[in-house]
Amino acid sequence: MSALADQPRAFAPAKDPVLEITNLSVDYGYDEPTHVLRQVSLTLNRGEVLGLAGESGCGKSTLAYAATRLLPPPGLITGGQVVFTDRDGTRRDVLALDDAALRRSRWQDMAIVFQGAMNSLNPVHRIGRQIADAITAHEPRTSKADALARSAELLDLVGINPDRLRDFPHQLSGGMRQRVMIAMALALDPQVLIMDEPTTALDVVMQRQIVEQIADLRERLGFSVVFITHDVSLLIEIADRIAIMYAGEIVEDAAAQDVYRRPRHPYADGLLHSFPPLRGPRRELGGIPGSPPDLASLPTGCPFRDRCAFAFDACAAVQPELAPSLVPGDDPARAVACHLHTPELVAAAGFAPRPLPDRLTLT
Amino acid sequence: MAAEIIVEPDTLPLQDAAPSGRKRRFLWMRNAKALTGVAILAFFVVIAVVGEWIAPYDPDARSSDLLQPPSWEHWMGTTHMGQDVMSQVILGTRSVLLIAFVAGFLATFIGIVVGITAGYVGGVGDEGLSALSNVFLVIPQLPLIIIIAGLLPSAGGLTVAVVIAITGWAWGARVLRAQTLSLRKRDFVEAARANGESTWRIILSEILPNLTAMIAAGFVGTVSFAVLSQITLSFIGITPTDTWNWGTVLYWAQAQLALQRGAWWWYMFPGVCIALVGISLTLINFGIDEFVNPRLRSTGLNAKTLRRRGIRPRIGFTPVVHEAKEDRA
Amino acid sequence: MRFFVRRTIFYAITFWAAMTINFFIPRLMPGDPVSALIAANQGKISPDAIAALKALFGLDAHTSLWQQYVSYWSLLFQGDLGISFSAREPVVDILARSLPWTIGLVGIATILSFTIGTLAGIAIGWRRGTRADILLPISTFFSTVPYFWLALVVIALFAVRLQWFPASGSYDRSMVPTLSWEFVGSVLTYGTLPALTIVVTSVSGWILGMRNMMVTVSSDDYVTVAQAKGLPERTVMFGYAARNAILPQLSSFALSLGFIVGGTLVMETVFSYQGIGYQLLKATAAKDYPLMQGCFLVITLAVLLANVIADFAYGVLDPRTRQEG
Amino acid sequence: MPPTPRGPHDDPDDRVPVLQAVDLRKHFPVRGLRSTAVVHAVDDVTIELYRGHVVALVGESGSGKSTIARLLAQLMPATSGRILLHGEDATARGRRAFRAYVRRVQMIFQDPFGSLNPIHTVRYTLTRSIRIHQGRLRGAELEAALEELLTRVQLTPPARYVDKFPHELSGGQRQRVAIARALAADPEVLLADEPISMLDVSIRLGILNLLRDLRDRLHIAILYITHDIASARYFADRTMVMYAGRVVEQGDSEAVTQDPKHPYTQLLISSAPDPDDLDARARGARGEAPSLVRPPAGCRFNPRCPFATDVCRTEVPPLLPVGEGREAACWGYSDRPDRPRVGSVLETYGARKEADR
Amino acid sequence: SGGGSGTEDPKPGQTQATSNERSDKVLTVGMPNGEASANQNPIAPGSGSTSFGYAYAIYESLMQVNEVKPTDPPAPWLAEKIEWNADYTQAVITPRAGVTWSDGEPFTAEDIAYSIQIRKDNPELNVDFPDQYGEITTDGSTVTVGFTTGQLVNEVKLYKLLIVPKHIWENEDPVTYTADTMIGTGPFTLKSFTPQAVTLVPNDGYWGDKPLVGELRYDAFKDNAGLTTALTSGDAQWGWTFIPDFENTFIAQDPEHFHQVAGGGFGVDVLYLNNEEKPFDDVAFRKALNMVVDRADISATAGYGVWPQITSVTGLPEPSGDAFISDEFAGQELSVDVDGAKQVLTEAGYTWDGDALVDPDGEKVSFTLTNPQGWTDYLDALSIIAEGAKSLGADATVEPVVQDTWFNQIINLGDFQASLHWTDGGSTPWNLYSNIMDGASYVKRGEPANWNFGRYKNDEVTQALATFKSSADEGERMAALATVQKRFVEDVPGLIIWSRPAVAQYSTVNYTGFPTAEDPYANPQPTGPQAALILTRLKPTA
Ligand SMILES: Nc1ncnc2c1ncn2[C@@H]1O[C@H](COP(=O)(O)OP(=O)(O)OP(=O)(O)O)[C@@H](O)[C@H]1O
Ligand SMILES: Nc1ncnc2c1ncn2[C@@H]1O[C@H](COP(=O)(O)OP(=O)(O)OP(=O)(O)O)[C@@H](O)[C@H]1O
Ligand SMILES: [Mg+2]
């Protein structure tokens, strides 16, 4: 029932999936595992920027790591598929690849920039070499010199003077290191780029530079991006589609402006509207009441129900499923995991479905 | 949406995700390696304690079974004088363990104190202490032991232990110093300082535990070093040969050309005992390092389960097991 | 610049302290060279000869310890290390003769052991939790048995029983050292057992150290990044994990290079290999002060030199140390 | 109720800053063979923290913000300059003085991945802080204190986090543990170095509200270092903008963020994302931070400044008043005849962008 | 007669066919010294060439003394003859004619005079006659050496002096000269030196029987065990080391060729008893202990039969001592007699508290037996002695001590209760007895003694020993010796444990003609002036 009109996006991604995550489950720990991700499904389309936002600790990084199988011990992928579709249409399940194939696929198919990128550089190698490394590993015919020349270009791309090729990581500021990591991730024109809070250590000027750069490159090279950040403003600005995570599950998945202007999940609304505006009138913000649930012992039903103003009896018993929004006029591709939108499911479980309220905001 | 309804049974007991402190303390017991190590060591400790009562013979007593291979009467054979090798080994255990551990503790202690102080204090104090450890690194152990043994009326076990410690701490100190130096600049040390922790607390609680693996390795190293030094000293005949230790047994074996005469038992058993003690220490060391490093802990603790489930935890290749439900639409 | 001055002063002081201690050690030792000589010739030299021997060793003149100390330094600076009591030849000659053997044998063995140990440590640390771990207790077994024990067993087995290698010595006794293939071959055959024993007993230390560092380093982020980049396993293992893990290992290695000169005393004795360690043991037994001091001198110098190298190597290998906050 | 920005001298008690740094300077030596080069991390920074006030420090990454925080926490000696606590020289000589100092001045570190000891549980870290600053609490009291702290930083339920090791926590969770640790000290001054960079907006808000509550109730002085300018506007009374080791602009937060004067501040503000106003954006700004080993002569921003003139390249601009309680270090606001004409960065960059296309 | 008596009648035990042609096989002498030091000076005490032994194949002595049969007259060697005056204060040496140095220079009386003179002039070199040389003169054909005291018991020391060439040495400082060229008169000359092995080749200009050993090599082995290994494997063919259980360890490896021979001589090992301290200040206890020490057991177990048992109560070893045993004690043998010993103790007022022996003062008897650690045969012997003491009820413990301490603070200062020590050999029993009980060597406890460590003092004995040493009258000397023996047997100042003859191992695979038990023509060890004699007697096996 939002009155706001749809704004056409400048860049409309084609609807062909490049990465399909289905029912991905991840545990931490082996004997008393914490189920951090439980059957998470997410699709990334070719050429699309998918924003991933959510509570701190809800499993965003875990999702990114698991999809690339880089989760450190004691992480354990306990189920699901991560199907990558190559440019030529071949599909492969990352989780089923053997070591060699996985190695080959890495960085070319999917590159990742880690959270805490400042520690991600090898302290004893010059950054040029570290970038060139990735190139020569995948393109063995590239000569060292060529690889270094490419590295120089890449550095230039992220706004670092190519003179810095011969610097060691400790000689760079945190922001520069993050940019080096981004440059490195772009080294092989990956089809999917996963970026986990790549700009936390950067000032906004730099952040903008990088974001613009990524947008540019994306347009030029047509790769897809999974962008994880807490900076909602930034996310809305650069993402085509945003997935909101809560307690190890995706609760809403829709086009960026749709999510921002017309959130369909109460949590998404809370999350996207609790940041202070830089311009315009100052306004008081409330945030989301309550605290996130314990991933180690999640209650049954909807994990958000304790903090939700719209919770009803079914929320405690039935786990919501991602389903198309029921709001008339909504993009049919958008999905939300809320019982308000799945009356059939509620009914099937023997509860009385609730009608959609007029206003979905929490406060 | 053709999804089924998933009503999760509320089976998960609400308990702390992490084991409580007490439980945690005994966690290392679950590490098979450490447990084996502890078991072997405990075995020797028991022998060291009750050796006198369980030794089948007086180790000095001669008998007519000269140089007999192992038999039911003499499990480890006899010496050229008909003495029972097993009794000698049993009674020798105490002095070996005592000296080794006293020396190991002492050397580790000095090493920790000097190394960490040097690394943490920095500047002139560091240079002074480093110079000191360097000097001790170059002092030759053997002549020093001879001197001290000569200055004292009887170069008993503890003297030897002290001398071994004095000559053996410097290496550890160096290693610890270097590590402390790098830890000192870490943010968490700074943070603890900024939080108002006292210097010694920072050293003891922030830096030291991060060095535990290193210290444990150093301790194991020093203890082995002490065992070896002591046994070597006994073997070269520098320390008294009247109190039994494994080195003394070997010393006699060598003096009586046991190997040339085919008396392998005289040689083999003490050697194997030494090796067993060393191995037990190493195993314990593994246990310690898996335990003190929280990142390694769960892998170390669950090695067996993991093997059963076919999981090999690795960096960069997260294992995949299809154990969870995969039934969502 | 100040840094270098400080280091120089530091090493000078260390050198002085070590040499002073080394001056006093033999003099504090109980006993004297004469009775040691008599003991060594049990029954062959009558106590009546004591006076002659004292005169021969120059022990009859009474100079104060301080005078001795002063002349010790002045002679040291002239490169004069005196005449060995027991061998009756200049200490410098003995050292010059022994040093190459020690450096050759122990040096090669140490380098070998370090290389093997480090490589094995890398492999084991990298594959932590697999069956490769078994290698550890095995190698530990060899490092925890006393050196001489293993050496004697090895001699009994390979030299006496199987006769594959000679039991003692540095080269075929019938040869006179020349630069011929024959001689080199002989040196190699004679060096095999001692070197093997050194390697086998010392390798586990390197394995252990390297493994522990590998395990620590492997959990660092940059290793994950390297994996994420899809680098070949070898590159990740060596270029990333091992390259960082080896740093502390290297400083130990530099130090142990210093100890090479000291020789593995026991090894040289057991195999009667003519190195410095053997000379030191002999000198100690014979209370041969000049020779002992000579040995101390080279050992001290070597260790200090190794320290300098360690300092330097760390600076080269760890770029972080080049900048200081 | 939006907090109205208050002048620093509301209360006679507060006339003296709790913590003050005068002409602070920090040069890091660059170690090399014969090198005497230094990194000019912080140059001539004067900063005043008043009771119950929040000063935000924003600026380029690598401009010396963290260094200032560390200097103020006295974790490293300043190359020159003075630090005054309640107007008295507070340079801590000796451990006792230092500990007395940290009781009053606490710092939250920027990097929660590095500032928590990996081998200690959350319980240990917080217990230590509580013990140091609140006396020897034991048993139930201690548990209550721990619980209270964790709840304050929204790590709830506390029991879930209290026995975790840092590596078992997400970035944001670690950051909150670091905050809780500083809070346990009940300091007079809190130096918060990007305390919320890894938190999601809702928790970010919670933490900011918490800090604001501390400011209002306990009159803590807070130095708030951030890259999130919107939060500076929301939370800070005053905002200082740094560039390459120098303060380039300072003043009332609302004014600085709504009407930036210094070209760098303009660039900064206009670079900040704002989903409601996608056009107010300086696009295509290029260039990078200058080397701090050999900083540019004159105004350090001059290589990137579209308005720079010769005077900017030769003479260091002082902080010039540019309005009520506001200062900017830009020759454009001087009355020199050769001053540059400062226009709108946004326009300049916007125009360039158009030209590019 | 220096020359070998040929191979016509092969000795039993060495029944191999031999040839009289020089063989090119190497005869390897094994030395347990570890490493040869590059000091070839043959007269400096402890120098490499003497302790390694090859000096004795290159330099020769004046006479050949058969230490195995010390009573045999010395055989002329470099000296044609040596004549002493009546009180043994002057010796006239007639050099052998026709001898040349290996550099071709003739050997003359000057060389002998010079060789002795440098010993006199340099106390460093004067091990044998410190401060005892008188005037040394030469008339070109003979050399007259004067002594300040009578040297009857020391004459062999003169015979064994190595002679060096004056024409080379006079330009050098004899103390520091390293004599690298090794110009001697001996049957061999130096071919090459390495610290591991010293190689000698026959001296073609040798004055005596031309050696048939084509090459002689002295190999360094680290210690006894190393040498044992070399001997048992045949890598070394001649040497001397204590091989425990030598019959199985060594000889059994090649019974036909491997031999161990032990010579005679007067050297013995003595358990010094501290005559001034409890419990050994009581002659009854000393006697009793003497009666319970099982010397057969000690010799067999601790000494592996290498060290022969001594049976005579006088302590004199067989066979050398046989002629010196006084009539009174002829045939009296040491035996274990615990009851007899208890009897002696009971008579002296000792009692028993249970098993423990209590002395007349009412104190329990206990003592320690001290020796350096590492001297394993001694320590084994001590523990057997301790067992004997225990059979009396005395509490005896064996205490190994640091060798240096023992040398410098224990044995010489008399700070022990019982300790094993050797005695000098010599050509008469004089050294044996003097070393144990000579009042002339007596110093107070706490002062360093050269001999008589047990601090036995009896003027009668002191006098008798002096008489024996200086008297020219055979009868008087034997009477003095009888006195000494009587006191030795009755006072038991120390316990003779076993004899310590010169022992050597050799292999007759390549060469034969070594001294054997049947033909002990010389001390069988390679390190001594006798080496020149033995080497010229060796014959290659066919
Ligand atoms: N080794 C571990 N053991 C147990 N739990 C873990 C472990 N590592 C992470 N977790 C838990 O998994 C959850 C998800 O962590 P993750 O790092 O994916 O969060 P995130 O969404 O990236 O958060 P942030 O935005 O703060 O980085 C957190 O609640 C965390 O506590
Ligand atoms: N210990 C040090 N040694 C040498 N240079 C340093 C050191 N610490 C910081 N610097 C340099 O000082 C400058 C300021 O660093 P600082 O960490 O204060 O920046 P910052 O403003 O906090 O940046 P960010 O926003 O990225 O955290 C940087 O150029 C940095 O490289
Ligand atoms: Mg994260």
Ligand SMILES: [Mg+2]
């Ligand atoms: Mg910072």
